[in-house]
Amino acid sequence: MSKLLEGFIAQFDNDASNVDLSGLMSDEERIEWETLVKVYNDIEIVDIANTVKKIPKVYKLNRNQDLAVLAYIKVLEMMVRVARDSMGIEGMPPGFEKPSSSEYDGSMFG
DSSP: OOHHHHHHHHHHHTTOSSOOOTTTSOHHHHHHHHHHHHHHHHOOTTSHHHHHHHHHHHOOOOHHHHHHHHHHHHHHHHHHHHHHHHHHHHSSOTTOOOOOGGGOOSOSOO
């Protein structure tokens, strides 16, 4: 585990009411982190494909940031699947049949 993550976790152990990242990152790292937070915030979970197309037009990301964005998109996809599957069982009206697994191949974006 990196010192950054260790330092972040250690703040929980100190019963600190606020987590402060400023002492854990350099100014350059802070800018990179803030950029990723903004990119993640710009991705609309209900329209991932179209909002992701806008990212290269707005942000100049390096390869590692691109990988982080792709990982985030995958997490969103998995969260949507879990929500849809759980709602498919408990949130549907009586008589509604859950779609067969053949209707969804398990991956929208990778």
